[in-house]
Amino acid sequence: MGEPALDQVAKELADAHRRADPDTVAVYWAPDPEGREIRLVEVSGSVGETGDVLPYRFGPRVAQGVPYASVLILLSPAEWEKVKLGELELPEGWPSAEEFVALEEQR
């Protein structure tokens, strides 16, 4: 059996994070043009404001069903607004916020 699709793993990670943080407001998938890593932006009322965009990287974890590297950016709702307004910068090479794909919770 081949590897699960990158977008499917992205949805699974988003769901796992939502279960861990009930204050999650929204999860966005920022497609990687090279299709090599999963990039998620999660907006949560449970995180304080740093005024900073911190990409936290994870290596692939094949045994856990995550065969791709991933990057997670946690933002407060106010920080997310600043990202949308261009007042907070996303990491270099990431698409703009308008190109993000909202990931709905999978039932």
Added chain:
Amino acid sequence: MATKREWADAYLAQAQEDLLAARRLTGHAPSVLCLLLQMVFEKAAKGALLRSGQISVSKACSSHKAASTLIQILKRHREYLAAIGSGSAYEWKDVLPLVQELERANPQLAQDGPQLEYPWEDPGDGSIRWPARHLPIVQRMDDPRDTSGPRLVRFAGQLCEQIETLFG
């Protein structure tokens, strides 16, 4: 002779430097990331406690329990936590135990037990274990289904930033 304030400022400056390095290690070397984060919290806490006059310089230089002391202070003074970040109590409930778990894994405190720097012998079966493979907090920080890592690194940044204000 150097003042308490000079010692405090040096601890805080080094905590910021350690944090800068820690942030670059995510996704690459989670056990070293944890080691650096433990150092960040210890130094930031020593800076805060020195500034607020709650410890002496000699205590700061010799103690390895400054982070848990600071956590106790933060728990007693919720206004400090609120100042560090406007996140909900959920975040603090989630993150503060991780800071204490890192402290317990400090090599000076853990001694022959599970720790952040050196291998240790499992007393159960005599096998040799090491942090990168066997330390539970390292596994959590490197688990893409778990958001403990990003939360802890964010908190470290917020703490270092706000110590200037809170502990003047």
